[in-house]
Amino acid sequence: xxxxxxxxxxxxxxxxxxxxxxxxxxxxxxxxxxxxxxxxxxxxxxxxxxxxxxxxxxxxxxxxxxxxxxxxxxxxxxxxxxxxxxxxxxxxxxxxxxxxxxxxxxxxxxxxxxxxxxxxxxxxxxxxxxxxxxxxxxxxxxxxxxxxxxxxxxxxxxxxxxxxxxxxxxxxxxxxxxxxxxxxxxxxxxxxxxxxxxxxxxxxxxxxxxxxxxxxxxxxxxxxxxxxxxxxxxxxxxxxxxxxxxxxxxxxxxxxxxxxxxxxxxx
Numbered sequence: 685x686x687x688x689x690x691x692x693x694x695x696x697x698x699x700x701x702x703x704x705x706x707x708x709x710x711x712x713x714x715x716x717x718x719x720x721x722x723x724x725x726x727x728x729x730x731x732x733x734x735x736x737x738x739x740x741x742x743x744x745x746x747x748x749x750x751x752x753x754x755x756x757x758x759x760x761x762x763x764x765x766x767x768x769x770x771x772x773x774x775x776x777x778x779x780x781x782x783x784x785x786x787x788x789x790x791x792x793x794x795x796x797x798x799x800x801x802x803x804x805x806x807x808x809x810x811x812x813x814x815x816x817x818x819x820x821x822x823x824x825x826x827x828x829x830x831x832x833x834x835x836x837x838x839x840x841x842x843x844x845x846x847x848x849x850x851x852x853x854x855x856x857x858x859x860x861x862x863x864x865x866x867x868x869x870x871x872x873x874x875x876x877x878x879x880x881x882x883x884x885x886x887x888x889x890x891x892x893x894x895x896x897x898x899x900x901x902x903x904x905x906x907x908x909x910x911x912x913x914x915x916x917x918x919x920x921x922x923x924x925x926x927x928x929x930x931x932x933x934x935x936x937x938x939x940x941x942x943x944x945x946x947x948x949x950x951x
Contacts, residue, residue, distance in 0.1 A: 691718070692881050693757050698754070735902070778852040831859050849881045854887060868894055898912060
């Protein structure tokens with residue numbers, strides 16, 4: 685990656701421990717440059733979500749804490765800051781679950797954002813330009829939205845907080861491929877239009893690598909490989925374990941033991 689002066693977010697040797705016992709993130713380091721889409725990919729339980737929660741300040745609710753290392757945003761250390769303070773700095777997260785208020789309408793969900801009333805209507809119309817599928821559901825309860833529409837609404841809520849860094853956790857989970865593709869292209873457009881930097885956490889490596897400028901693979905709480913999408917797509921283990929592309933004679937993903945995967949990454 686390029687020099688640090690263009691970095692918006694730096695994660696340096698981060699370690700996160702749950703319940704004072706279980707280490708979920710072990711010495712993770714990476715940089716997210718301003719204006720890029722950075723994808724953090726890996727299997728379920730790799731430590732991706734924990735890393736995101738450490739950056740956004742939401743570890744406390746899970747009885748977890750940063751025990752070593754740090755996260756730095758635009759030169760300011762984030763360790764120990766409350767989530768609302770981190771949000772005020774310009775870091776906004778779209779969580780994996782419980783994204784929206786299901787008993788409120790779509791419009792009411794959007795109006796919960798901290799935007800000024802004088803600009804709220806204009807911003808709401810901007811949201812419907814990016815996600816026209818939501819416009820017809822403005823007065824419908826959010827709990828009746830489809831999975832894709834709920835994800836659109838969650839991203840919209842985050843946008844109304846005027847983020848500098850938008851962090852999205854498992855955007856594609858449970859969604860049809862055509863919906864995922866539409867969301868990915870919308871993210872690319874928003875990045876350009878709104879001068880956003882995006883940190884995308886995904887199990888769906890193929891989807892993430894489609895739009896990322898840079899990516900890192902997490903395994904067992906560590907970064908085991910990183911590079912451009914082209915570099916990852918050319919790597920045999922990424923192709924086999926995350927994209928399901930196997931060469932002649934190779935075993936399937938289900939046939940490969942976890943210890944063997946670790947040995948291959950670190951070999």
